[in-house]
Amino acid sequence: MGLHGSQPNTLANLGWDIMSALASLKLTCVLLVALALLTLAGAWIPQASETDQTTLLLKFGTEGYALLSMLGLTDVFHSAVFLTITAALLVNLIACTSVRMVPRLTARINQCDFLDELAIKQLPVSQVIKVLSSTAELQSHMLSTMTQRGFKCKNSGNSFIFEKGRLGLLAAPMTHIGLLVLLLGVCTTALGGYRGNVFLTPGQSIAFPPDNSTKPRVGKMPAWSLHLDSTYKETYTSGEPKQWYSTLTLLDKSTKKLAHDTIWVNHPMNFHGVEFYQSDWSVRSVRLTLAGESQNIPVKDMGGESMGVLPLLPDVLLIVALHNPQDPARLYLKQQDSTMPRKFATLASGQTFQLGKLKITYEGATVVTGIQYKYDPGLPIIYTSFLFLMLGAMFVATPHLMLYANITASTANSSSLTLGHLSGKFRGLLNKEINRLETELTRSTEVTRC
Amino acid sequence: MLTAELTISNAAGISSIIALWMFVISSVFSRARIVISRLALATLTLSFLCVSAAIIVRAVDAARFPIANLYESLLLFAWGILASYLVLNYVYKLPELGWLAALTVSSVFLCASWLPASQHEISPLMPALVSNWRTIHVPPLIVSYALLLIAGLVAIVHLWTSQHRKTALSCILVVAISLLSFGLGTLKNVPLSWVQVLFWGGTAVSLALIGIAVHAETSIVAPAHPASELYDQISQRCITVAFPLLTFGIITGALWANHAWGAYWSWDPKESMSLVTWLSYATYLHLRAQKDYRDDVMSVVAVIGLIVTLLTYLGFNFLGFGGLHSYGQIT
Numbered sequence: 156m157g158l159h160g161s162q163p164n165t166l167a168n169l170g171w172d173i174m175s176a177l178a179s180l181k182l183t184c185v186l187l188v189a190l191a192l193l194t195l196a197g198a199w200i201p202q203a204s205e206t207d208q209t210t211l212l213l214k215f216g217t218e219g220y221a222l223l224s225m226l227g228l229t230d231v232f233h234s235a236v237f238l239t240i241t242a243a244l245l246v247n248l249i250a251c252t253s254v255r256m257v258p259r260l261t262a263r264i265n266q267c268d269f270l271d272e273l274a275i276k277q278l279p280v281s282q283v284i285k286v287l288s289s290t291a292e293l294q295s296h297m298l299s300t301m302t303q304r305g306f307k308c309k310n311s312g313n314s315f316i317f318e319k320g321r322l323g324l325l326a327a328p329m330t331h332i333g334l335l336v337l338l339l340g341v342c343t344t345a346l347g348g349y350r351g352n353v354f355l356t357p358g359q360s361i362a363f364p365p366d367n368s369t370k371p372r373v374g375k376m377p378a379w380s381l382h383l384d385s386t387y388k389e390t391y392t393s394g395e396p397k398q399w400y401s402t403l404t405l406l407d408k409s410t411k412k413l414a415h416d417t418i419w420v421n422h423p424m425n426f427h428g429v430e431f432y433q434s435d436w437s438v439r440s441v442r443l444t445l446a447g448e449s450q451n452i453p454v455k456d457m458g459g460e461s462m463g464v465l466p467l468l469p470d471v472l473l474i475v476a477l478h479n480p481q482d483p484a485r486l487y488l489k490q491q492d493s494t495m496p497r498k499f500a501t502l503a504s505g506q507t508f509q510l511g512k513l514k515i516t517y518e519g520a521t522v523v524t525g526i527q528y529k530y531d532p533g534l535p536i537i538y539t540s541f542l543f544l545m546l547g548a549m550f551v552a553t554p555h556l557m558l559y560a561n562i563t564a565s566t567a568n569s570s571s572l573t574l575g576h577l578s579g580k581f582r583g584l585l586n587k588e589i590n591r592l593e594t595e596l597t598r599s600t601e602v603t604r605c
Numbered sequence: 606m607l608t609a610e611l612t613i614s615n616a617a618g619i620s621s622i623i624a625l626w627m628f629v630i631s632s633v634f635s636r637a638r639i640v641i642s643r644l645a646l647a648t649l650t651l652s653f654l655c656v657s658a659a660i661i662v663r664a665v666d667a668a669r670f671p672i673a674n675l676y677e678s679l680l681l682f683a684w685g686i687l688a689s690y691l692v693l694n695y696v697y698k699l700p701e702l703g704w705l706a707a708l709t710v711s712s713v714f715l716c717a718s719w720l721p722a723s724q725h726e727i728s729p730l731m732p733a734l735v736s737n738w739r740t741i742h743v744p745p746l747i748v749s750y751a752l753l754l755i756a757g758l759v760a761i762v763h764l765w766t767s768q769h770r771k772t773a774l775s776c777i778l779v780v781a782i783s784l785l786s787f788g789l790g791t792l793k794n795v796p797l798s799w800v801q802v803l804f805w806g807g808t809a810v811s812l813a814l815i816g817i818a819v820h821a822e823t824s825i826v827a828p829a830h831p832a833s834e835l836y837d838q839i840s841q842r843c844i845t846v847a848f849p850l851l852t853f854g855i856i857t858g859a860l861w862a863n864h865a866w867g868a869y870w871s872w873d874p875k876e877s878m879s880l881v882t883w884l885s886y887a888t889y890l891h892l893r894a895q896k897d898y899r900d901d902v903m904s905v906v907a908v909i910g911l912i913v914t915l916l917t918y919l920g921f922n923f924l925g926f927g928g929l930h931s932y933g934q935i936t
């Protein structure tokens with residue numbers, strides 16, 4: 156009977172002990188520091204997702220790279236350690252919210268914890284002020300002073316609670332809720348979202364979204380096609396790129412136009428929650444006709460110029476350069492034994508040059524635009540979490556000040572006022588308020604500080 | 606117009622240096638202390654007005670909010686430091702900390718003037734920066750960095766005045782090593798790997814020294830320096846005001862990134878560093894929430910936060926981090 160009776164109680168106690176241990180603020184601090192250190196490592200060490208192995212080998216050497224890989228520092232944000240610490244922080248956050256925050260917040264809101272003289276004296280900060288006046292006079296002076304200072308007062312007999320900045324109480328709960336909602340949003344994105352990149356040349360269409368993802372997801376993918384009508388680059392007078400534009404048309408299976416818009420960086424197109432972003436833009440190749448034969452010469456960006464090379468003879472190279480796709484192309488010849496290429500023609504699109512017996516026609520440049528697409532069903536949840544986080548952070552700047560006070564009559568004409576608080580966070584501000592109250596009481600009555 | 610802006614910003618720099626000397630002189634001549642420190646404060650206010658005017662003139666000249674390169678962000682940083690100090694002085698009456706604000710802001714002006722000429726010129730915006738989000742996202746972050754810098758420096762003053770001298774000196778050492786590393790990072794003939802070794806190695810050694818000093822000075826009960834507790838309070842208030850600004854900056858950055866690149870978080874080095882800064886100050890606030898916290902430990906955490914903030918803001922550009930935010934780098 157005893158065993159059956161005590162088992163659930165013991166289990167409940169054990170559960171409570173575990174929850175209390177998990178709700179430790181010290182544990183929070185340790186986990187926050189660990190997460191900060193790992194993130195710092197991830198910021199400093201180039202991550203596998205943003206660089207290639209060769210760069211890492213060049214930077215850290217073979218042994219250094221092997222060590223970093225072994226420690227999971229080349230992909231910190233997907234490493235088991237990072238995810239474990241994040242999960243532990245989440246558990247700590249939930250435990251802290253339920254075990255510490257909710258009961259404390261409820262008590263503060265209900266304000267049911269009036270303290271007597273003895274209890275106030277046991278608070279981390281307390282002070283006794285002896286006043287040569289009756290308790291009624293002292294109470295009157297104290298209430299008028301504290302009300303002037305913006306405090307709200309509640310009392311139960313001779314015990315008082317002075318409070319201001321109650322919004323500050325919501326700082327931690329709002330931030331914690333924000334983080335939990337953020338996690339929910341991220342999970343929703345991971346389950347139902349998709350994203351990717353497509354590269355299109357003008358006039359080209361592509362089945363959208365390309366079915367190349369192996370990641371399991373919830374929900375149906377649309378069956379559309381994306382058509383690039385045109386694309387161009389706008390430049391400053393200095394030649395630097397000002398903006399890249401792409402005019403897109405989204406079509407359904409029956410080639411019915413669903414959406415049509417021109418996008419640029421910072422101006423995406425949205426259709427039914429699927430967004431299309433201008434993410435890349437480059438000249439892919441230049442088209443030349445050499446002696447009647449069409450040639451597509453791949454080009455690379457070299458210091459803001461698109462340059463391509465075609466071997467004409469075993470020891471002679473034809474170099475094509477252009478700044479913008481609509482600009483005339485500059486043609487150079489470079490012999491193997493010479494250091495500098497020699498320019499021999501500048502041709503606008505459609506123009507021809509006779510190089511000895513070789514007839515060269517510049518047909519134009521082929522540009523390719525990079526479009527990023529994204530469907531993120533978790534975004535509204537994530538934006539809601541941002542709101543919570545923002546509110547939580549704003550309330551951090553609002554100090555919640557709470558003073559406990561108790562008045563006792565010493566003799567017929569003298570009373571003692573016991574003041575105290577338990578705030579670690581706003582200790583300085585509260586001490587200042589106590590000193591101010593003491594000064595005000597000094598003006599009106601005779602005071603002895605204890 | 607550019608000449609006018611340079612003249613006004615130079616006037617701001619020079620007046621901050623004059624203010625620094627006046628604050629120093631005011632501490633030497635005890636009789637005329639009040640008068641000289643008032644004059645110094647007026648000069649610092651003049652510096653604030655000049656830097657405000659310089660930002661406005663540059664904005665008119667560039668026909669945009671001037672936040673596109675390191676020079677422009679340093680102007681705003683100086684504005685943030687001056688504005689923060691003037692507000693703090695108004696609220697808490699702190700002429701004795703004027704020298705610290707003047708020293709910091711004149712260092713920022715010197716750093717801005719040493720930048721290459723290309724940084725001083727008004728350059729066209731790259732496509733990703735052509736957005737109103739730039740005006741919403743960057744200023745709160747820069748002002749939060751200014752507040753966090755003041756919080757860290759005032760924390761060192763608190764350590765010093767509360768007789769935690771060894772801890773204060775170790776904190777000064779870690780700040781000095783960071784600034785030295787960033788300075789060397791701007792020089793082309795110093796290998797980046799050396800600068801990184803100096804920064805990481807120096808910071809690790811300094812942090813170890815701080816740990817030893819904190820342990821050694823555990824039992825110190827601070828003598829009643831009149832302002833010591835106030836410095837601790839100011840450091841905390843700066844952090845509690847900077848934290849929402851930092852959060853707002855990070856969140857608006859995420860919103861902008863989602864608008865421009867289709868991803869609100871990419872684990873870009875600068876993004877990651879801003880998260881590290883946020884986590885550092887979240888740790889500070891959690892430590893502060895404990896009833897038995899120690900003032901000296903809180904000040905040390907504020908100084909570590911300062912290093913992280915400097916690393917996020919300046920170190921990122923000078924220590925060879927890459928990523929999407931590399932337009933802040935000196936070329």
